Amino acid sequence: MSAEAVSGSLSKAFFALLRRDLLLAFRRRTELLFPVIFLLVVVSLFPLGIGPGPQLLARIAPGVIWIAALLATVISLDALFRSDFEDGTLEQYVISGHPLTLIALAKIVSHWLVAGLPIVLLSPLLALWMNLPYESLGVMILTLALGTPILSLIGSIGVGLTISLKRGGQLLSLLVFPLYVPILIIATAAVMAASDGLPYTQFLGLLIAGLITSVTLAPFAAAAALKISLS
Amino acid sequence: MLVASQIVFERYFEPVFLPVDFQLNSGELLLVTGANGCGKTTLIRVLAGVLHPTSGTIENQFEGMAYVGHYLGIKDDLSVLENLRFIRDFLGLSSRSCKDVVEQVGLTRVAEQQARTLSAGQRKRCALARLLVSESRLWLLDEPYSNLDIEGVELVDAILHGHLVSGGACVLATHGAHRPDWENTRDFHLVSGAAA
Numbered sequence: 042m043s044a045e046a047v048s049g050s051l052s053k054a055f056f057a058l059l060r061r062d063l064l065l066a067f068r069r070r071t072e073l074l075f076p077v078i079f080l081l082v083v084v085s086l087f088p089l090g091i092g093p094g095p096q097l098l099a100r101i102a103p104g105v106i107w108i109a110a111l112l113a114t115v116i117s118l119d120a121l122f123r124s125d126f127e128d129g130t131l132e133q134y135v136i137s138g139h140p141l142t143l144i145a146l147a148k149i150v151s152h153w154l155v156a157g158l159p160i161v162l163l164s165p166l167l168a169l170w171m172n173l174p175y176e177s178l179g180v181m182i183l184t185l186a187l188g189t190p191i192l193s194l195i196g197s198i199g200v201g202l203t204i205s206l207k208r209g210g211q212l213l214s215l216l217v218f219p220l221y222v223p224i225l226i227i228a229t230a231a232v233m234a235a236s237d238g239l240p241y242t243q244f245l246g247l248l249i250a251g252l253i254t255s256v257t258l259a260p261f262a263a264a265a266a267l268k269i270s271l272s
Numbered sequence: 273m274l275v276a277s278q279i280v281f282e283r284y285f286e287p288v289f290l291p292v293d294f295q296l297n298s299g300e301l302l303l304v305t306g307a308n309g310c311g312k313t314t315l316i317r318v319l320a321g322v323l324h325p326t327s328g329t330i331e332n333q334f335e336g337m338a339y340v341g342h343y344l345g346i347k348d349d350l351s352v353l354e355n356l357r358f359i360r361d362f363l364g365l366s367s368r369s370c371k372d373v374v375e376q377v378g379l380t381r382v383a384e385q386q387a388r389t390l391s392a393g394q395r396k397r398c399a400l401a402r403l404l405v406s407e408s409r410l411w412l413l414d415e416p417y418s419n420l421d422i423e424g425v426e427l428v429d430a431i432l433h434g435h436l437v438s439g440g441a442c443v444l445a446t447h448g449a450h451r452p453d454w455e456n457t458r459d460f461h462l463v464s465g466a467a468a
Binding site: 049050053054057058060061064065068069124127128129130132133135136137138139271272 | 317320321322323324336337338339341342343344345346347348349350354358359361362363364386402
C-alpha cells in the first residue's frame with residue numbers, strides 16, 4: 042500500500058472509532074451526565090459551606106473550579122477504556138492491525154469531547170457562582186480549554202495501566218492525581234494573576250507546552266499500557 | 273500461509289503448552305483440540321497477536337485476520353447493524369453490504385435491536401457476522417460452537433466451509449463436542465505445559 046492509502050485508512054479508522062464512541066456516549070447519557078452534575082454540585086457547595094462572602098469566594102474561585110474539574114475528570118476516566126477491555130473490543134482493535142496509539146488517541150479525543158468540553162462550556166456559570174472577577178473569566182475559560190485535554194491525556198495512561206484490575210478505579214485516582222498537581226498549580230496561578238491585574242501569559246505558555254508534550258507522548262504511553270494490560 | 277515454529281508461551285515462568293509447530297495453507301482448517309485448561313485460548317490469542325510468544329516465531333502471509341473469542345467484542349448499546357457497520361468502517365471496507373451479512377447469519381429480524389436485548393446465541397451470530405464483514409483471509413475461532421442451537425452450528429459450518437472453499441484458512445479451537453469433518457481439516461492436539 043502507498044503512504045497515502047495507509048494514512049487514508051488510518052484516518053477512516055480514527056473517525057469511525059470517534060463517531061462510534063460519541064454515539065455510545067449518547068446512548069449512555071446518564072453515565073455522561075454524572076460527572077457534569079458532580080462538578081456543579083461540588084462547586085455549588087462551597088458558597089454554602091464557606092459563607093457567601095463575595096471577596097473570599099472570588100479569592101478561592103480558581104482553585105475551587107479547577108479542583109472540581111479534576112475530580113469530575115477522574116470520575117469519568119475509567120469509562121475511557123474499561124468497556125472496550127471488558128467486552129473484548131480492545132482485542133479486536135489489536136487484531137485489526139491499526140496502531141494502538143491511533144486508537145488510544147481517538148478514545149482520548151472522544152473522552153475529552155464528552156467529559157472535558159462540558160466543563161469548559163459550564164465554566165462561565167461556575168465563575169458566576171463563585172463571584173470570579175469578570176476580567177479573569179476569559180483566562181479561566183482558556184486555562185480549562187488548554188488544561189482539560191491534558192487531564193484526559195495523562196489520565197489515559199493511568200487507565201491503560203489499571204484497566205485489568207478489578208478495582209482499578211481507586212488505584213487510578215492515586216496514580217493520576219500527583220501528575221495533575223502541576224497543571225492545577227499553573228492554571229490557578231494564571232487565573233489569580235489575571236484577577237490581580239498581573240501578567241499571566243507565561244502560565245498559558247506553560248499550559249500550551251504541557252498540552253503539546255502530552256498530545257505527542259501520552260497516546261504512545263497509553264497504547265503501551267494497554268498492551269501490558271492485555272497480556 | 274501461516275507458519276508457527278516452536279511457539280512457547282510462559283505464564284509466571286511456566287510454559288502454558290508444549291512447543292507448537294504447524295503450517296497452515298489457504299483452504300485448510302486446523303482444529304486445535306485438547307482438554308480444558310490446556311491453553312487453546314492462549315494459543316489462539318498468541319496467533320492473533322494479542323499475546324506475544326515467549327519464544328518461537330509466527331509467520332503470517334494471509335491478508336487480514338479476524339478473531340472471535342470468548343469476549344465477543346460487541347457493543348451492547350449499539351444495534352446489530354451498527355456494530356457491523358462500525359467494524360466495516362473501522363477496517364475501511366465501505367463496499368460491503370452489512371444487511372446481506374445480517375441476513376446470512378439469520379439476524380434480519382433483530383437487526384435494528386440493541387445487542388443487549390439479544391440472546392447468547394444471537395450475540396454469537398452477530399460476532400460471526402463480523403468475520404464475513406471483515407473479509408479477512410485468516411479466521412481464528414475460539415469455541416465458535418458454544419451457545420449455538422443446532423441451526424447455528426450448521427450455520428457456522430456453512431460459512432466456514434464457504435470461507436475455506438474461497439481460499440481462506442482457519443484455526444479453530446474446540447473441546448470437541450462438535451467438529452467439522454472435511455478432507456481439508458487437520459487436527460492439532462494441544463498438550464498442557466504441565467504435562468512436561
